Amino acid sequence: MEQGTQPVIGIVGGTGDLGSGLARRWTKAGYTVVIGSRKLEGAQEAAEAIRAQAAAGGWDSCSVEGRENSDAAQAADVVVVTVPFAHQRPTLEAIAPMVAGKTVVDVTVPLVPPKVARVQLPPEGSAGQIAQDVLGEGVHVVSAFQNVAAAHLQTDDPIACDVLVCGNSKDARQQVIDLMATIGMRGVHAGLINNAAAAEALTSVLININRQFKTHSGIRITGID
Amino acid sequence: MEQGTQPVIGIVGGTGDLGSGLARRWTKAGYTVVIGSRKLEGAQEAAEAIRAQAAAGGWDSCSVEGRENSDAAQAADVVVVTVPFAHQRPTLEAIAPMVAGKTVVDVTVPLVPPKVARVQLPPEGSAGQIAQDVLGEGVHVVSAFQNVAAAHLQTDDPIACDVLVCGNSKDARQQVIDLMATIGMRGVHAGLINNAAAAEALTSVLININRQFKTHSGIRITGID
Numbered sequence: 001m002e003q004g005t006q007p008v009i010g011i012v013g014g015t016g017d018l019g020s021g022l023a024r025r026w027t028k029a030g031y032t033v034v035i036g037s038r039k040l041e042g043a044q045e046a047a048e049a050i051r052a053q054a055a056a057g058g059w060d061s062c063s064v065e066g067r068e069n070s071d072a073a074q075a076a077d078v079v080v081v082t083v084p085f086a087h088q089r090p091t092l093e094a095i096a097p098m099v100a101g102k103t104v105v106d107v108t109v110p111l112v113p114p115k116v117a118r119v120q121l122p123p124e125g126s127a128g129q130i131a132q133d134v135l136g137e138g139v140h141v142v143s144a145f146q147n148v149a150a151a152h153l154q155t156d157d158p159i160a161c162d163v164l165v166c167g168n169s170k171d172a173r174q175q176v177i178d179l180m181a182t183i184g185m186r187g188v189h190a191g192l193i194n195n196a197a198a199a200e201a202l203t204s205v206l207i208n209i210n211r212q213f214k215t216h217s218g219i220r221i222t223g224i225d
Numbered sequence: 226m227e228q229g230t231q232p233v234i235g236i237v238g239g240t241g242d243l244g245s246g247l248a249r250r251w252t253k254a255g256y257t258v259v260i261g262s263r264k265l266e267g268a269q270e271a272a273e274a275i276r277a278q279a280a281a282g283g284w285d286s287c288s289v290e291g292r293e294n295s296d297a298a299q300a301a302d303v304v305v306v307t308v309p310f311a312h313q314r315p316t317l318e319a320i321a322p323m324v325a326g327k328t329v330v331d332v333t334v335p336l337v338p339p340k341v342a343r344v345q346l347p348p349e350g351s352a353g354q355i356a357q358d359v360l361g362e363g364v365h366v367v368s369a370f371q372n373v374a375a376a377h378l379q380t381d382d383p384i385a386c387d388v389l390v391c392g393n394s395k396d397a398r399q400q401v402i403d404l405m406a407t408i409g410m411r412g413v414h415a416g417l418i419n420n421a422a423a424a425e426a427l428t429s430v431l432i433n434i435n436r437q438f439k440t441h442s443g444i445r446i447t448g449i450d
Contacts, residue, residue, distance in 0.1 A: 198426035
């Protein structure tokens with residue numbers, strides 16, 4: 001399914017704010033994107049919305065379509081999972097047969113509503129670790145994007161937020177870092193998959209800060225420029 | 226023990242890199258600092274080293290002395306605890322009788338050597354939560370400084386690292402934020418004490434980054450300037 005050297009990107013749960021924002025940016029960057037949703041219609045509508053933006057904005061290219069989650073995972077080389085924490089495990093179990101040997105980017109933040117400003121990490125240590133456990137070592141799980149405000153993805157502006165990228169495969173981490181560079185984000189190797197706990201916990205801190213400052217905050221790593 | 230409106234600052238475990246760096250900066254900023262250590266001699270030597278720097282540098286003021294940990298906690302209004310994770314609980318138990326009603330700043334990072342670049346948070350959720358549990362609700366525990374490189378504290382330069390400040394008392398958090406502003410650091414309210422998990426986990430990520438880039442990395446919160 002590789003098109004030249006460009007991977008097809010699947011966004012499972014791609015109708016949400018974050019998923020659709022990533023889909024939009026990667027489509028505009030020239031990738032073939034397959035948006036997945038539990039319902040085909042929702043996925044197709046999300047793809048159509050991006051095509052409408054492409055037409056209105058005169059993008060150079062626009063290759064995006066909507067499918068059910070499993071079909072999106074099947075069609076993609078790199079599968080990004082952007083679902084609420086409560087749906088993470090069943091979603092991963094559903095796509096597991098379609099992602100053997102692929103890179104799966106877990107964007108889950110283990111928030112426990114209603115107290116989303118409180119760090120409440122799962123007993124497994126992190127949602128990233130849960131993803132690795134569910135999918136098994138044959139899948140290259142990479143955790144990323146937990147600290148990026150969805151609102152920023154809906155613009156074309158550079159994003160003032162570094163992305164902590166965790167995963168047990170350095171090559172898979174680098175692949176994801178390269179992909180995010182194409183849509184205006186700097187990724188940083190942040191260690192093995194369970195280090196995702198840091199980015200996941202940080203999201204609740206950023207929610208605290210957003211409430212204080214009425215903003216969409218993010219983080220920058222200092223000392224590496 | 227308040228001198229005018231200036232609190233006396235005690236640094237329990239103040240002979241280590243981070244503790245001595247904080248002691249040095251607050252002494253130079255005009256605060257009375259009491260360095261604590263398990264052994265009186267070590268504390269006195271650390272204080273003498275700061276006095277020597279003050280004399281050489283012609284500081285406006287220099288009020289610093291060394292005592293045993295319990296005596297330092299007793300003498301101080303704000304007690305900063307900078308000890309390795311393995312020593313945290315016994316150290317807090319030892320100073321507990323001396324800190325009722327005071328603000329105690331816990332700087333503990335729950336690293337588990339030798340794999341310090343791996344996030345390994347304790348079952349309690351965070352070292353900050355452990356400190357609150359050990360000291361009880363009558364003590365204003367504030368977690369801070371986990372992401373600041375000790376090397377930077379030994380200079381007089383501004384520090385390119387924001388400090389996530391967690392604690393169940395907003396007033397105590399603000400007190401610590403005000404104190405760190407006097408030594409060149411921006412603190413940010415980051416939520417209740419267990420949110421310290423975010424800063425504590427982030428330290429292992431920064432250790433990863435330091436190894437890659439041969440640097441002393443830190444973080445900045447974006448979107449709040």
